[in-house]
Amino acid sequence: MEKFTECLNDLMDYFILGDPTALSAFQQTHQLPNDLLAEFTTQDSGDLVVEQGVIVPLAGIENYPYTIYFNTKGEPSIFEGENDLQFHRKGYNLQVQGGMVYLFTMPYLRDWAKAQELLQAHPTRPRLALANGWYTVEILGGETNTPDGWEPTFEFRLQACDEPPAYAGDIYFQYKVVSREY
Numbered sequence: 001m002e003k004f005t006e007c008l009n010d011l012m013d014y015f016i017l018g019d020p021t022a023l024s025a026f027q028q029t030h031q032l033p034n035d036l037l038a039e040f041t042t043q044d045s046g047d048l049v050v051e052q053g054v055i056v057p058l059a060g061i062e063n064y065p066y067t068i069y070f071n072t073k074g075e076p077s078i079f080e081g082e083n084d085l086q087f088h089r090k091g092y093n094l095q096v097q098g099g100m101v102y103l104f105t106m107p108y109l110r111d112w113a114k115a116q117e118l119l120q121a122h123p124t125r126p127r128l129a130l131a132n133g134w135y136t137v138e139i140l141g142g143e144t145n146t147p148d149g150w151e152p153t154f155e156f157r158l159q160a161c162d163e164p165p166a167y168a169g170d171i172y173f174q175y176k177v178v179s180r181e182y
Helices: 020-029 036-042 045-051 106-121
Strands: 002-007 014-018 055-059 066-071 084-096 100-104 127-129 133-146 149-161
Touching: 014 020, 014 106, 020 100, 020 106, 036 045, 036 106, 045 055, 055 084, 055 133, 084 100, 084 149, 100 106
Parallel strands: 066 149
Antiparallel strands: 002 066, 014 055, 014 100, 084 133, 100 127, 133 149
């Protein structure tokens, strides 16, 4: 399981999980502008990009430092044991076209051409190398009990599948973690 610590929401209440290559292909196919933030928040393309498995948006992200886990091998969840699982969401899918998935924030969408360079230039941004193809995505969130105290935590469980799974996620779900420490 891959782990990243001190992940911030860049003062906007969203995280976005996705492959920048797949998002760029979607942008080109649909002839979208460079400012994908304005595009996705004002047009139907915002729903379409999620339903087609290009990105997974997580709304309601509080301004905490998060610990992020990527679980791709079906390992036991980090939330097993003395931890506080607050939600477990299923039904999302994700297409990987460029061999890499990132967890990034809304400001990156404002200037997507520049954002792609920035994502690659920041090795601390949560990212995971994955084989190209389709994945189902489960999102678990809550707090993990560590020797340093309770940490707001997300776990992304990604499982490869042969073809695009049916989309059954909830684009309006609020991924708000209630924290004991903040």
